[in-house]
Amino acid sequence: MNKINIKNNLRQFRFENNQMTQAELADKAGVTRQTIIAIEAGQYSPSLELAIRIAKAFGKKVDDVFEYEQ
């Protein structure tokens, strides 16, 4: 069975958005900073709703922030 990974560009987009901190992103997305840390490190895959909220915080599409890799 192939392993499915969802990679993300959170760190890159945070720095592109005036070096947004993890806490600021967490506030905008409505989650805890620990969750942003876990997502950024690839240890937690967010729900679709949260993925959309994170993408909106950057003003991007979900596809730009999260990449589906097989």
Added chain:
Amino acid sequence: MNRAQKIAVFNLVVFVSASLITAVAVTILYYIFGWPAAARGMGFVGLGGLAGLSPLIFKKDPGTVTFDERDKLIHRTATRIGFVSSYLWFCLTGTIFAVLFEPALFKRLGLPIMIFGGAFVVSIVRSIAVLVLYGRGRSDE
């Protein structure tokens, strides 16, 4: 360490301590007075009630969001693991105690150990699961 992790550590310490103190008390009373008196050592199980103080001791974390979808998932998974382990506990003790105790003693000592022990197993395993699920490979939380 967030609030949930602090509560898990506190509960773990309380329940493990209460279990050990109870086990020691029952063992000592058994060797001095025999089985019927040993049941009185079960009173130390009440120390587990200190876990109820954890929400008062650990105040909510600062910040607008304190509990999100990941926390919910972790708590749900930990609770499931806790209850599965309690099922194993009941199967194991039900078999062992039936062999170990005669019917009268089972009612007096075996049954309380099964019931309170089951509750303790749920709490201990759940606390460990919460810590493991939060802490996997991270040092910056």
